[in-house]
Amino acid sequence: MENTDYRHKEFIAKIHSDKDLGESVDYFLTGEGADEEPFNLFVVDRTTGFVRITELLDREKCQFYNLTGVARFKDGTKAEDDVPLAFTVLDQNDNPPYFELQMGDIAEESRPGSVVMQIKAKDKDQPGTINSEISYRIVSQEPAGSGHMFTLDRATGQLHVKEENLDRETIDFYKLVVEGTDMGGGSGGLVGTGTVEVKILDINDNIPTLEKSEYDGEVEENVADVIVMRIKAIDEDLRHSDNWLTLFKITKGNEDNLFSIETDKETNEGVLKLIKVFM
Structure with a gap:
């Protein structure tokens, strides 16, 4: 699991050769995270074969570590075939949604329910999980006018016209602040906000x-x-x-x-x- 401290554990995995009699076999790790960058993230006790981890992991930096365990006799010859040692980093909800500036337009006098644009927040947590499932809402509208002129589908992020009186000659541009909450908007979800600009087109x-x-x-x-x-x-x-x-x-x-x-x-x-x- 990412962001979890396993450094106090005696081992998180173990390499062992049946030919290890007494102190006749030494153990090694190879691959990214061991003898390749990031170096020594995973280390092995040469004598016991106990594999330990030296830092907390971040899934958003690296989701998988594919290492190889090696057992050698003291003279350097292999005691066993190399063994794959694969680690999958599990996701935690440690990234809030975020927005890039999004711009759209809609003709004045458009009917309520007309689609203005698709709003999309991003989340660095694992796609397809509750950690990156985002619920949307409008926080504010400028100018405020007589009330919210738009409505935002909480599940899809699709922005629609709410009121009948979109009039370019009165207001030709709206700036919305929108909010995205992950965990599907549930309790404990992380929150991010962004800006959406809507231009009212002339008819x-x-x-x-x-x-x-x-x-x-x-x-x-x-x-x-x-x-x-x-x-x-x-x-x-x-x-x-x-x-x-x-x-x-x-x-x-x-x-x-x-x-x-x-x-x-x-x-x-x-x-x-x-x-x-x-x-």
């Missing part, structure tokens, strides 16, 4: 309006291709998006095609021009 849900109801302009006679005036359109949708950009048309009074109007894409203004000489 075309605002009608453009004009800044004024009436406009007056003037132009000199005998000129053409001049700007008469700029007509400002106001649209609450995302600035510089197609939802925001306004198409202007002259619907009456231009029967002689003296004027044209086009949109300034930077300002969302209708640019009214005189394109023929006005006498």
Whole structure:
């Protein structure tokens, strides 16, 4: 078991040869953790064959140690075939869940229950065990608004829309602090927190309006291709998006095609021009 002190024990395993009569056989260990890095984590008493451990183990550093026990006569010849000595390090719940920054987006006015994103915490403990089984919940939301706009499935970590009134024009970005508890959220589970960012995407849900109801302009006679005036359109949708950009048309009074109007894409203004000489 990891994190458990076995150093007080006389041995944790034993190598023994039937040909060991008196002090005729010496015992050795080979492999990673013995005569290879990490050196002398496992040691053997050359005379008794008792195998001891010199440090506490960490499963997250190494899950298995595959050693070989060797028995030799005093003259160096083998007394037995080498024997495999395998140690499996058992898991303890010694690592809390942790999150990396996760980002997602959802269109405004999405229905309650719509999936926003999948939130996933990580846990260094053994996969597929209760030690790494994580239960999720939302700790806080910024801005707080009128309440939690999202709900988080405790078992799966899937984030859903909770309320109907997601409105980009009111709030276009939410930052959530989420919590993960291992042991399936049970008593004694370790806790980790992380940040989730949710961007609210624009839809075309605002009608453009004009800044004024009436406009007056003037132009000199005998000129053409001049700007008469700029007509400002106001649209609450995302600035510089197609939802925001306004198409202007002259619907009456231009029967002689003296004027044209086009949109300034930077300002969302209708640019009214005189394109023929006005006498």
